[in-house]
Amino acid sequence: MKSIVLFRGSFDPVNIGHMMMALSALNLLKAERVIFIPSCNSIDKLDGLERIKMLKLAFRDFNVDKSKFMISPVEIKKEIHEPLDTIRYFKKKYSEMKLLYLLGQDEISSLSSFKGIEDMKKLVNFIYVSRTGYEANEELIKKYQMKKLDIMNMDIHSKEIRSGYHLYTSRSVIDYIADHQLYFCARLFSMxxxxxxxxxxxxxxxxxxxxxxxxxxxxxxxxxxxxxxxxxxxxxxxxxxxxxxxxxxxxxxxxxxxxxxxxxxxxxxxxxxxxxxxxxxxxxxxxxxxxxxxxxxxxxxxxxxxxxxxxxxxxxxxxxxxxxxxxxxxxxxxxxxxxxxxxxxxxxxxxxxxxxxxxxxxxx
Structure with missing residues (x-):
């Protein structure tokens, strides 16, 4: 059965780690495509349309195959807050395909608090990648039958880009942040x-x-x-x-x-x-x-x-x-x-x- 990788996150902003995770998942899992799903708007995140623009810029910089990499605005447009609703949306849209839900090791512990997690387990296969500083919750990994994607661990956090601590994203994304005075650049501009x-x-x-x-x-x-x-x-x-x-x-x-x-x-x-x-x-x-x-x-x-x-x-x-x-x-x-x-x-x-x-x- 052909498979699709669902990659849900804030992407605020997209960073090099996100792109490497997606590329590795596409190739190692032999998936048909990876769908990036920016999470819905909230007061602590940049507007979703801005985040989508930066994702498109990262796709261009990484020269990805557009038929293999997609961005879905479903959570932003429909104001979806629960992962289960997102998964149901894609299960209906791709009923003949296996859905692979990609997440970082740091997200595993929060899975049990997701609304409808048992239903999610029936609809998707969980795939995780390791993250520095986070221990693997073996109990949850076994409970939700999660599989590890063996890739190089890139200890990159979007919050560190937002603060200006480092700029590990693509060149066009950084240009966009600087040109539009986003995140730490808003503070620099004010100074x-x-x-x-x-x-x-x-x-x-x-x-x-x-x-x-x-x-x-x-x-x-x-x-x-x-x-x-x-x-x-x-x-x-x-x-x-x-x-x-x-x-x-x-x-x-x-x-x-x-x-x-x-x-x-x-x-x-x-x-x-x-x-x-x-x-x-x-x-x-x-x-x-x-x-x-x-x-x-x-x-x-x-x-x-x-x-x-x-x-x-x-x-x-x-x-x-x-x-x-x-x-x-x-x-x-x-x-x-x-x-x-x-x-x-x-x-x-x-x-x-x-x-x-x-x-x-x-x-x-």
């Missing part, structure tokens, strides 16, 4: 002037492109994250920037006003958004002054900030150089920047961090 926010989004997209096109070893999604947050402290009062710098980075004082925000942004990204990726944080911390012995991500974010296409000065030459080779592009960016500063009589080596960067990388 910045609009022009500063749009600059940050452009830096994030440029950083991602540099990571991909230059074929460096950096995670492009982490580069995107660093780009989004690099100026999150730029528009807070200067006194607050000074206070944060003095509290956490006093070793670099005195700091010129134009550079204070790099330290403030690093503190805010860690303190207010919970980001703990040290590579991401350090690339935020030195994106303005630079420093000696910069890491690859520090170089990438430093360059992306200077070469993103919405800048009011010419950036194409340096940007294309970064796309070809990160190291050479970074040096090109420094040279073009130095040329600009000299032409406009701008002091650019006032802080010792900047002075040491130029001395090391341009041999000055």
């Amino acid at each position: 910045m002037k609009p022009k500063r926010y749009y600059h940050s989004v452009s830096v994030a997209k440029t950083a991602y492109e540099i990571a991909i096109r230059s074929k460096c070893s950096l995670d492009p999604l982490e580069c995107y994250q660093a780009g989004l947050f690099h100026d999150c402290g730029k528009n807070i009062p200067l006194e607050e920037q000074e206070a944060l710098t003095h509290e956490f980075y006093s070793q670099y004082e005195p700091v010129e006003p134009f550079a204070l925000h790099q330290f403030a942004s690093c503190v805010i990204a860690k303190r207010d958004f919970g980001i703990d990726n040290e590579e991401v944080l350090s690339s935020i911390c030195y994106h303005c002054t630079g420093r000696r012995n910069m890491s690859d991500m520090e170089k990438l974010i430093y360059a992306a900030d200077k070469v993103e296409p919405t800048r009011e000065f010419e950036t194409k030459k340096s940007r294309l150089a970064c796309y070809k080779n990160l190291e050479k592009g970074f040096i090109t960016t420094l040279k073009e920047q130095e040329k600009f500063f000299l032409a406009h009589h701008i002091a650019y080596k006032e802080h010792f961090l900047s002075k040491e960067m130029y001395e090391q990388y341009l041999g000055e």
Whole structure:
């Protein structure tokens, strides 16, 4: 008997783990198709139509076979709240097919509280995948005759995307979140002037492109994250920037006003958004002054900030150089920047961090 996988969830937003679960289920279970079923709207979830748009973007990015991957808005349109009602709907629609209900190991313990769970057991076969930090409830697994889908465990949670802690979803989904100020980006937008926010989004997209096109070893999604947050402290009062710098980075004082925000942004990204990726944080911390012995991500974010296409000065030459080779592009960016500063009589080596960067990388 042919089978269909029912994959019900909030998908708020869809993440890489969801997509890998679905692809694995389709192939390992030899199913005809996987149907994603976003759960009905509620006050704690993004509107269902937005979630469906992001699912479609993820499908496009993963280049899935549209005849094998479908999205059903049945719970959103019909305001269905109970899984049993959803299963009955699909059993009626696909009466000649076996229904496989896909869920994560973290959901197993809640199965017994589902309304009509005994009827669900008669209508579907339960398939589960393991999740880090959750013990398998062997009693329920046996009771509901559940089968485990053996795939690589991806410890990814949508709530961590919503908070900005990480961005492990597809590129187009992250673009959609940033462009429409959803989830944590709504908070970022409220902290910045609009022009500063749009600059940050452009830096994030440029950083991602540099990571991909230059074929460096950096995670492009982490580069995107660093780009989004690099100026999150730029528009807070200067006194607050000074206070944060003095509290956490006093070793670099005195700091010129134009550079204070790099330290403030690093503190805010860690303190207010919970980001703990040290590579991401350090690339935020030195994106303005630079420093000696910069890491690859520090170089990438430093360059992306200077070469993103919405800048009011010419950036194409340096940007294309970064796309070809990160190291050479970074040096090109420094040279073009130095040329600009000299032409406009701008002091650019006032802080010792900047002075040491130029001395090391341009041999000055």
